[in-house]
Amino acid sequence: VTRARAGSASRFGGPSQLCGVSVDLDELPHYFELHGLVAPPPGAAARTLVYDVALGRIDAFARALDLPLTLFAVGEDLRRTESAARLRVLAECGHAIENHSLEHRYDLTRLGRAEITRQIAGGAQAIEQAMGRRPTGFRAPGYTITDEVFDVLGELEVRFDSSVFPCPAYYGAKAAVLAAQRLLGRRSAAILDTPRVLGAPTRPYRPGRPYHRPGARGLVELPIQVTPGWRLPFIGTSLALAGPVLARSLARQCSKERFVNLELHGLDFIDLRDAPDLRALAKHQPELRRPVEERLLAIEEAVRLLRAEGFGFVRLVEAAARVS
Numbered sequence: 001v002t003r004a005r006a007g008s009a010s011r012f013g014g015p016s017q018l019c020g021v022s023v024d025l026d027e028l029p030h031y032f033e034l035h036g037l038v039a040p041p042p043g044a045a046a047r048t049l050v051y052d053v054a055l056g057r058i059d060a061f062a063r064a065l066d067l068p069l070t071l072f073a074v075g076e077d078l079r080r081t082e083s084a085a086r087l088r089v090l091a092e093c094g095h096a097i098e099n100h101s102l103e104h105r106y107d108l109t110r111l112g113r114a115e116i117t118r119q120i121a122g123g124a125q126a127i128e129q130a131m132g133r134r135p136t137g138f139r140a141p142g143y144t145i146t147d148e149v150f151d152v153l154g155e156l157e158v159r160f161d162s163s164v165f166p167c168p169a170y171y172g173a174k175a176a177v178l179a180a181q182r183l184l185g186r187r188s189a190a191i192l193d194t195p196r197v198l199g200a201p202t203r204p205y206r207p208g209r210p211y212h213r214p215g216a217r218g219l220v221e222l223p224i225q226v227t228p229g230w231r232l233p234f235i236g237t238s239l240a241l242a243g244p245v246l247a248r249s250l251a252r253q254c255s256k257e258r259f260v261n262l263e264l265h266g267l268d269f270i271d272l273r274d275a276p277d278l279r280a281l282a283k284h285q286p287e288l289r290r291p292v293e294e295r296l297l298a299i300e301e302a303v304r305l306l307r308a309e310g311f312g313f314v315r316l317v318e319a320a321a322r323v324s
């Protein structure tokens, strides 16, 4: 029995609890790079699965659940005209296209001011060129962000950022994987953020300096969702691995929040059957071995539970406007 939700309408008339579902469209070579693997050669189907295969499934997923999405695109991925054309189809359906940087450099924060600016402004420009509309939000590659990156976002008048991931479980797992890779002599492109990010607010806030404390910067931060209390990751990959029953339970834990920021990846819509070249990658991204239908079922369960609890679904730019 669904609880009565006497307080669910806000003074704006809409639902008082909002959920934003976003999808990071990192194309496959970025994942090979992340794990220190050699990417399939130019022209191989496995290089463009996110735009060629996942986008169609993302479209179907959004239609089935009646979701407005926020899609974070990597500027250089849009140089391929077929990829840009496929993304325009989703933009025309009302989904927002936001900036996931120009080249998805995992070491963005270490590149120096001029190059950080080029990566962020260049990503926005590539998206504007391909889509005819300038993005208003940003998500950093690999959830790694610094005050310097926030300074650049401020200069470029970006309205919201969604990169802070105050999740001890994720941070610990990433640290362990990077240490193991160093032991094996394999170089990952990933870098570890300051552990201070774990002290950042778990709810939308206006960042200050340091960025992991609230303050007076001109933009809004929408942290990647963690569950209240244990701060478990509430993202597509973890929901897919948890399965439908646990996914519902994680969603229920988040259902008292005023805003839930559910982050998915293009890779959540791909599995090993889509290309045999993914076998090496599946060693590091074990979810690829599970059929995509099964994984999406778990994510759908989480979305359906939030909807039944009274959540309204919005694009991140609307959620950020509500916060400010």
Ligand SMILES: [Zn+2]
Binding pocket: 024, 026, 100, 104, 140, 141, 142
């Ligand atoms: Zn990414």
